Amino acid sequence: NAGVTQTPKFQVLKTGQSMTLQCAQDMNHNSMYWYRQDPGMGLRLIYYSASEGTTDKGEVPNGYNVSRLNKREFSLRLESAAPSQTSVYFCASRHDRDYGYTFGSGTRLTVV
């Protein structure tokens, strides 16, 4: 069982470039989430999808867009990367709010 798979694991972007972070889960979970982890701060929610076909903003959505492509896949897009978006990004999923998250392995993104 792969669980939650994130790609890529590492990425360096130049300011203004765009990219999409991919996330896929094979556990038939309904809900999927994107978080960022910065030094000295807790994991902060960027966007989430409570069920297939819906997406909502979290705490820090500015500069990002998301797509829930199907039940398995939830992608995060940076349209015009900024140095402030340098971070480690985690995708997570769960069946519903009675369950804990299963996290992906993370994407370390550097914007120069």
Added chain:
Amino acid sequence: ILNVEQSPQSLHVQEGDSTNFTCSFPSSNFYALHWYRWETAKSPEALFVMTLNGDEKKKGRISATLNTKEGYSYLYIKGSQPEDSATYLCARNSGGGADGLTFGKGTHLIIQP
């Protein structure tokens, strides 16, 4: 924005000793409190999900309690082992009708042989 506080920020414990740390959170619109273990170079792994006031959960040498009225949870580790070294995160539902969890900054636990 919800404020989830964890203390202490870091903790050094001798192997074999028992330890505990705290998670404090607002009580309003509470649904669930989660604990995760996050080992270096890995992803966070779920330990417990607790929803009821007075809940106690246990997994091996690790246990947790929940007080939703006063807004705190304790995580206990009995007879610490080197493999317990990790950052322990707590999180509660974000509230305001939103799905998702709001995380604390974690307690970094180091077990010294």
